[in-house]
Amino acid sequence: MRWMRAAGRALLVAAVVLAGHAGFGVRADSGAADSGAAASAARGPMTLVTAGDLTGYLSPLLDDWNRGHPGERVTLVELPESADETRAQMISELRSGSHRFDVLNIDVAWTPEFAAAGWIAPLERRRFPLDAFLPPVVDTATFDGRLYAVPYVTNAGLLYYRKDILDREGEAPPRTWAELARQARTLAPKYGMDGYAGQFLPYEGLTVNVTEAVHSAGGSVLRDDGAHVAVDSDAARAGLRFLADGVRDGWIPREALGYKEEESRRAFQEGRLLFLRNWPYVYADAGAEGSEVAGRFGAVPLPGPDGPGASVLGGSNLAVSSHARHPASAADLIAYLTSEPVQRQVLTRGALPPVRAALYEDPELVRAHPYLPTLRQSVLSAVPRPKSPRYDQVSLAVQAVAQDLLAGRQTPEQAVARLTRELAAISRKG
Incomplete structure (x- = not known):
């Protein structure tokens, strides 16, 4: 693929706004000290693993996050460009119980397999604005009635x-x-x-x-x-x-x-x-x-x-590894990458179709990407690949x-x- 370049300065604002949100709760009956310790343990540096980022669009997004979160810096881990090789390397690490990966950028078709194997952790639906997403893409992030990932980018033929x-x-x-x-x-x-x-x-x-x-x-x-x-x-x-x-x-x-x-x-x-x-x-x-x-x-x-x-439906979802070192930070990173300001940059910097429904009707974006109304129609009538572990x-x-x-x-x-x-x-x- 060839990608399109664009600039945006709303990302740092989004990162700062998201800094106060946690992805995982603490038991209500815990003492203040235990609660503080648990919250501290759930936060810290992390890694995001993905297939090879050929255009380099993802690194600037993570740089913006890192500037706003010096104690929760994210390191990008790029695997081979081939989806099959990426999946194989991810599975090898996850099966071993490795803590190497915290957030995983996975093909939408892998969500049921990774969830059924216990490699990714279920997420709280209320933590993410799923109602703002194109409805079919949300289905790709669920398995057995639970949310195991959050849609990141979508695709349709x-x-x-x-x-x-x-x-x-x-x-x-x-x-x-x-x-x-x-x-x-x-x-x-x-x-x-x-x-x-x-x-x-x-x-x-x-x-x-x-x-x-x-x-x-x-x-x-x-x-x-x-x-x-x-x-x-x-x-x-x-x-x-x-x-x-x-x-x-x-x-x-x-x-x-x-x-x-x-x-x-x-x-x-x-x-x-x-x-x-x-x-x-x-x-x-x-x-x-x-x-x-x-x-x-x-x-x-x-x-x-x-x-x-x-x-x-094509595209990818973001999931938190069951062995993530800092799951609260990982959930916040996912919320950041799926926020509207960042989703706008996913399209303008990376030419990747966003999951936020409102962006498909944004006049400025439609002028720059005339296929968006047609793509929206295709996504809304699209189906996931066969769901199977x-x-x-x-x-x-x-x-x-x-x-x-x-x-x-x-x-x-x-x-x-x-x-x-x-x-x-x-x-x-x-």
Whole structure:
């Protein structure tokens, strides 16, 4: 991703305001001395662990916190850029009972797994202004009815399209799968382009694309409890058929079966695709000076069978390690990073979609980031990835089955039957 730079001076004010708030209470029957000792023990220096911060946007935010909290300084620990490597290193430390990490910046799909394993501590709902967040993002931070994290940034898929070409042909951007397939099949070849691509290499992106297709058709992969398989449905078969037919009929190029986010972005940005499913960061890259499609593209919500479809929620949540040395300071840091002034800077400095609902209607921000109203619509209709304490196994099963489906080795009916068996086996392990 490429990020956008901006400046702001409201952060230090927010840090000072938050300094007086504690994240964890003290027993009411404790004596004054014990209460003071407990509060003191719960406060102090800490670490925040995250995947590699490629743009360096996070360090200035933490510098502002540190200036306002000299006794509760936070040290940034950056793990590899790869989500899989980051997750593996986090789990290794947490399983060992290490006190190395206090606050964890985790993928939204990891929250159930980390909570079920006891690696992150439950949080007090009243401590955080959850009503000010976009409602779907709050669900990604809960497990078994309890809050285990706080939404930090969000994400939802968008459909990017060549506005210049559709305007020339007198066409509106597609709202349904049938319209998308027709335009990708008939218009793209006229301009020497491929029709449509998402992220179809077997990795987490493929799980996201498959889950979006299944939910857009009205189905689901697992039930909300994460323990029961729900993929054996006509809706799931319809979602998989949409993708399989696209590859078979050629409006999804076979080259796209090797695409991750960046490969697909480059294909669109270089003028080789009519349509692209990707995340909001593409808007800034594709519109930058030197892009082949700058000023010639638009973005709309993902289509579905009969109208707008469903995106999968991306983004990350902030959680407190069960072995945090200073949990009260850790909770205050999370409150700071999710406060409105800092969330504004998360967008303007890092080009990351915030979780605060009001920011999506802020005129100044909308002028600078024109995709915000569309993204808000996509987030509000988005769904989380399958909730499961064994999400990594669930995702691998989805990827393996979808790979065979898109390669033409299985029909949608066979794929659903196989996925049902494999997900049932994963659930039984619990």
